[in-house]
Amino acid sequence: MAIRTYREAVREALAQEMEHDPRVVLIGEDLCGGQAGSSPLEKNKEALGGVLGVTKGLWTQFGSSRVIDTPITESAIVGMAAGAAVTGLRPVAELMFMDFFGVCHDMLYNQAAKFRYMFGGRAKTPLVIRGMIGAGYSAAAQHSQSPYNIFATTPGLKVVVPSTPYDIKGLLIQSIRDDDPVVFCEHKALYDIKGEVPEESYTIPFGVANYTREGTDVTIIALAAMVHKANAVADKLAKEGISVEVVDPRTISPLDEEGILESVSSTGRVVIVDESAARFGFAHDVAALIASQAFHFLKAPIVMVTPPHTPVPFSPPLEQAWIPSVDRIEAAVRQVMEA
Amino acid sequence: MAIRTYREAVREALAQEMEHDPRVVLIGEDLCGGQAGSSPLEKNKEALGGVLGVTKGLWTQFGSSRVIDTPITESAIVGMAAGAAVTGLRPVAELMFMDFFGVCHDMLYNQAAKFRYMFGGRAKTPLVIRGMIGAGYSAAAQHSQSPYNIFATTPGLKVVVPSTPYDIKGLLIQSIRDDDPVVFCEHKALYDIKGEVPEESYTIPFGVANYTREGTDVTIIALAAMVHKANAVADKLAKEGISVEVVDPRTISPLDEEGILESVSSTGRVVIVDESAARFGFAHDVAALIASQAFHFLKAPIVMVTPPHTPVPFSPPLEQAWIPSVDRIEAAVRQVMEA
Amino acid sequence: MSQDKQKLLHAYRKMREIRTFEERLHKENTTGEIPGFIHLYSGEEAIAVGVCEHLSDQDYIGSTHRGHGHCIAKGCDIRGMMAEIFGKETGLCRGKGGSMHIADLSKGMLGANAIVGGAPPLVIGASLTAKTLGTGGVGVSFTGDGGSNQGLVFEAMNMAVVLKLPTIFVFENNGYGEGTGHDYAVGSRDIAGRAAGFGMPSVKVDGTDFFAVHEAVGEAIRRAREGGGPSAIEAIAYRWHGHFEGDPMLYRADGEVERLRAEKDPLKIFRAQLGKQIADAEFDAIDAEVEALVDEAVAKARADSYPPVENLLTDVYVSY
Amino acid sequence: MSQDKQKLLHAYRKMREIRTFEERLHKENTTGEIPGFIHLYSGEEAIAVGVCEHLSDQDYIGSTHRGHGHCIAKGCDIRGMMAEIFGKETGLCRGKGGSMHIADLSKGMLGANAIVGGAPPLVIGASLTAKTLGTGGVGVSFTGDGGSNQGLVFEAMNMAVVLKLPTIFVFENNGYGEGTGHDYAVGSRDIAGRAAGFGMPSVKVDGTDFFAVHEAVGEAIRRAREGGGPSAIEAIAYRWHGHFEGDPMLYRADGEVERLRAEKDPLKIFRAQLGKQIADAEFDAIDAEVEALVDEAVAKARADSYPPVENLLTDVYVSY
Numbered sequence A, B: 001m002a003i004r005t006y007r008e009a010v011r012e013a014l015a016q017e018m019e020h021d022p023r024v025v026l027i028g029e030d031l032c033g034g035q036a037g038s039s040p041l042e043k044n045k046e047a048l049g050g051v052l053g054v055t056k057g058l059w060t061q062f063g064s065s066r067v068i069d070t071p072i073t074e075s076a077i078v079g080m081a082a083g084a085a086v087t088g089l090r091p092v093a094e095l096m097f098m099d100f101f102g103v104c105h106d107m108l109y110n111q112a113a114k115f116r117y118m119f120g121g122r123a124k125t126p127l128v129i130r131g132m133i134g135a136g137y138s139a140a141a142q143h144s145q146s147p148y149n150i151f152a153t154t155p156g157l158k159v160v161v162p163s164t165p166y167d168i169k170g171l172l173i174q175s176i177r178d179d180d181p182v183v184f185c186e187h188k189a190l191y192d193i194k195g196e197v198p199e200e201s202y203t204i205p206f207g208v209a210n211y212t213r214e215g216t217d218v219t220i221i222a223l224a225a226m227v228h229k230a231n232a233v234a235d236k237l238a239k240e241g242i243s244v245e246v247v248d249p250r251t252i253s254p255l256d257e258e259g260i261l262e263s264v265s266s267t268g269r270v271v272i273v274d275e276s277a278a279r280f281g282f283a284h285d286v287a288a289l290i291a292s293q294a295f296h297f298l299k300a301p302i303v304m305v306t307p308p309h310t311p312v313p314f315s316p317p318l319e320q321a322w323i324p325s326v327d328r329i330e331a332a333v334r335q336v337m338e339a
Numbered sequence C, D: 001m002s003q004d005k006q007k008l009l010h011a012y013r014k015m016r017e018i019r020t021f022e023e024r025l026h027k028e029n030t031t032g033e034i035p036g037f038i039h040l041y042s043g044e045e046a047i048a049v050g051v052c053e054h055l056s057d058q059d060y061i062g063s064t065h066r067g068h069g070h071c072i073a074k075g076c077d078i079r080g081m082m083a084e085i086f087g088k089e090t091g092l093c094r095g096k097g098g099s100m101h102i103a104d105l106s107k108g109m110l111g112a113n114a115i116v117g118g119a120p121p122l123v124i125g126a127s128l129t130a131k132t133l134g135t136g137g138v139g140v141s142f143t144g145d146g147g148s149n150q151g152l153v154f155e156a157m158n159m160a161v162v163l164k165l166p167t168i169f170v171f172e173n174n175g176y177g178e179g180t181g182h183d184y185a186v187g188s189r190d191i192a193g194r195a196a197g198f199g200m201p202s203v204k205v206d207g208t209d210f211f212a213v214h215e216a217v218g219e220a221i222r223r224a225r226e227g228g229g230p231s232a233i234e235a236i237a238y239r240w241h242g243h244f245e246g247d248p249m250l251y252r253a254d255g256e257v258e259r260l261r262a263e264k265d266p267l268k269i270f271r272a273q274l275g276k277q278i279a280d281a282e283f284d285a286i287d288a289e290v291e292a293l294v295d296e297a298v299a300k301a302r303a304d305s306y307p308p309v310e311n312l313l314t315d316v317y318v319s320y
Ligand SMILES: Cc1ncc(C[n+]2csc(CCOP(=O)(O)OP(=O)(O)O)c2C)c(N)n1
Pocket: B029, B072, B074, B096, B100, B103, C064, C065, C066, C114, C115, C116, C117, C143, C144, C145, C146, C147, C148, C174, C176, C177, C178, C239, C243
């Protein structure tokens, strides 16, 4: 196995799938950048390779018919990708910051998500929408959100929120091979984390949670950047003899309900950490699942660690207070232990 | 008090507020209809009065500068309304079917909802977005949804989901006078129901639940059309000696958390009925609230009665099976009673 | 029969199928057996057929809420359509879509669409597939005069120019969007005129004249197939019925519909144009065949059963 | 001093304020004290100032992610802006918005906007307010060449024509959207040319020439104030820095920036144009004053405190 960053793992997954299947195309703004000027100077240059550097080198390798730079026109990007998906391509469209979904939500919400059902099962829509989520960079209210809850409430969409280089590669390849529309959320705080990643192609199935820590006293359920904070808390409290299990569902639609309920039934104490929202978020969805399906196992009230019901603030001290912190997670675990 | 339909109550609220305050303007497609042709024949006609007949007569009364017909251009409608709201008007924009929010979500999600916070409290956005929600008319997957959960997850928006003619008038007047952006959801199955409505203007405060039935054994929490089904179940089971309390929060952002928790603490048994979604819906938000704040009062697992995780189907028998039914609500109550 | 004549009769048959289908729905709708909203296409037949006579199953179209005509012109099965509109299991979408979501991907029909302006972004996707896989296919979107103001449409047009996609944007100007005149809602009062601003050629044609539509679209499709990029066509025709069935049409001038039926009937116009070449009896024979076909479709749709309730939970994902 | 000369010096001062502010940010940004993304406006000063010199606090502008120049031109306080960019409580948005959301409604500044294409729909709302309340005000939206392709913009343009709103759509064509050339992303390669399709007049001007911008916009604003409806203006200028601070600018030609700084500097051009009327010393005096002002703003912003953590939970709604 090689050591790769989360960013490199994304690029590797894209490159391998593009090699594997000529129907895979990338669509988005500045995926390359340089191809997008018509002056001779720019013609043969890949200037950006994506704002995140994620797609760097892919245009050089696969050319303009596979790596398609677009104008700033998200509805046409997602709509075109959806239309291409039902007619035979396997497009991977990049939204850059997931926050931008607002300008093209219909193409996911009313179109791609519903084709198969509305058409009586006679359509396949193998579409991936990639984008960044997450706060922490003072990118302010319109570039820091994690709206995976809004995607996952929509029947017909699948939603992936990976936390490690290993997971992101396997889940992205799975997403591209999947015949349903997938919203693929990359957390910006994780792009530079490193981990072991097989060089060959592999998939990770949807709906299978990963237990990043095993434990018997408390279950923490967390996603993306929050998994790492939960792990840190588990490691710290282990020294005090508090045994914390950390469950990373990795995909929230489908959700590994069984995996979550099994952990909860063994610990009876639950903390859910979620960066999406103070209301109607992932924490609430999972809390509701547990309160309806595993109620009799619960020994204490469920504790949710979420941001407050406010937009993401710009100023660093406010933003740090907004993001669920290691301290708040630790306090939540102590709280459920005491209840 | 007069007897009014839910539809008439909306119109009366709009008319009274337009009389009361010259800054109130209506914006939307076919609010009038006839004004919108330039031929002499059409010039002086109000052809539609809104697709729902809700705004009928208002153009005749207030003219084109107050009742503003627009092209089919929802992003410009909501954006214009938001821009007008921060600069001195009090616009009420109609989205016709709330399902259409997908084509203009950004103007709510990233703009109107966030002005005040992003601008450090130095903005007021007195904006109302009205639209129809609800299934039951074979309007199929793109005209039958109830996406109030998606609105209410967004900090900065207020969300109103009224169930009676009395409530809708008082809440709409409150919404128009409120200085924050409000998403106002009218359930299409309720337009023709009648009830007592004061002729004069009045407001109902946000965040105050209505107990439509008082009871001691079980709490049902429900919104809009579901309130009437919950009431029917309460009335039926009362005859068997099962005492059901029905709580209609009326506004879901803000939510009357205290009112809900108080009822739950007295009954200890909870059924939540919600037409929005099988995942990440209103039912989940409230279940999470209860599981974290009133856990020790609970005598039984929380039961959620929601649609399945599918788009809304067209064919009547499928659609009827999709909508939470009186039978399912009754069964849920019996289930929590037995647990 | 000469090939040309065969083609002409085929076009006539398609237009007649649309007309008979729609007029029958207008009648059947009053019985209360048809669920949901119905938007009829009568009066605009020459547009759908003028376009689709150029297309094969490799070519895709994307349609509107007023989609029956496009479906029929693109070759969707009339029985399957009627059953769908009645909400029956035998429907093209197994009763799950209804009038506003009829689709048949095997025929290159990407779906009616209940979101105004929804089709153009999807259609450029079909065009991208054609271009990427080199199928030689084109994508055609239908959009109304009202829908022509939706931002989605403009984005699709710009994208199609930038990527030189084989797309034809057909604008059906039938005078109204719901009750709102196009002369109010289209700021420039010239839908075709917008295309130049996006860098594509456009023409405006009489949408009640099959030959005018057919010729203009033929030119655009040829250009698209040859790699010349997208075009726009504004076709002017008239909607005979209300926006939806049940619309009291207060925005109409007195006698407007009668006049349209008398003077602007695409089928009458077609027959008059071909009066010298094709005998009335030949047209009438087609009319009778189509009448029988639609009779049968209605009878079958009425007799067929609703989908079983278990179907509620299928077709959400490929796995269930 | 003559009134004319006063006005000219005011315009120069505003342009200099922008330039000095931006170049200082470019430097300060390397210290790591400035949080988040910064997009600099150097090279485009004549557009913001050429427009805003026509406006009063009753008139509203809507801006972009590259908003500092528009804010300064519209009269936002430079100390408040700098403090905002540093994330301090004394910032114009009390540290909650940052560079991409600076706003001051009391000055008619509706906000920078981090959603590309976000401003035009909001600005037509300000225009609607002006029209409805009869204030005589206008709304001006700024949009980049890249942003000009967003559907939101086209919708706002059509709506403004239909409702005859007093709106001016200013397109700042600085050659690139991030790393993508406008000649790639704008299908027609002519942003101003799109306006006609929407039914409004437009002109294309040299955006490095204050007088060219000022005159064209003056005409459009006069028309708008008189009830003549909206206009569009494409102003061509150049972005000297990267898309954001940190952009390696691989898409640039060799020597491109040096050439722009030498040949396309709006301030140099302005001074050259007025060389006969206004002495260098007068300009230099302004430069020095502005330098001092920006020095002070930076010193103050650096010294000011961050907002207290309690502020996290305020300003979401009017009630909290
Ligand atoms: C996004 C969206 N907005 C509004 C509607 C409601 N609506 C349905 S059809 C229609 C009018 C469409 O007019 P036009 O495009 O001219 O098509 P026509 O009905 O004339 O064929 C409207 C406003 C919708 N379905 N979707």
